[in-house]
Amino acid sequence: QRLFSIALTIPDTAALLEAVTMLGESEHLVQKLWGNVDYLRKGFTDLGFDIGHSETPIIPVMLRDEDLARSFSAKLFEEGVFASAICFPMVPKGTARVRVIVSASFSKEDCDAGLAAFKKVSQELSG
Secondary structure, rough: OOOHHHHHOHHHHHHHHHHHHHHHOOHHHHHHHHHHHHHHHHHHOOOOOOOOOOOOEEEEEEOOHHHHHHHHHHEEEEEEEEOEOOOOOOOOEEEEEEEEEEOOOHHHHHHHHHHHHHHHHHHHHHH
């Protein structure tokens, strides 16, 4: 009954307040974030991944199969990419995915490395 019900810690709250302050001072980070989101969405689509219809900086790479999503996430981690497998009961059965949370701190090189890891893992697990 308490799945995902936790309160923010004091350090998390302090970090959140500082982030809001930083965002109020400049739109640079917001623009960089959405630039990274657009770049990665195009990259995933070009690689043939179904990324759903998210309108947020969280990109779901839809894999549907729960075991595949878990394996995919583990192999990505071995490649230096952290992308969580999201499976039942967090999402309905048959809609498992790997969740990519995009950051403004990512460089173009970071994005390219992540896309290369997704391509490599996809080829390994499909062949």
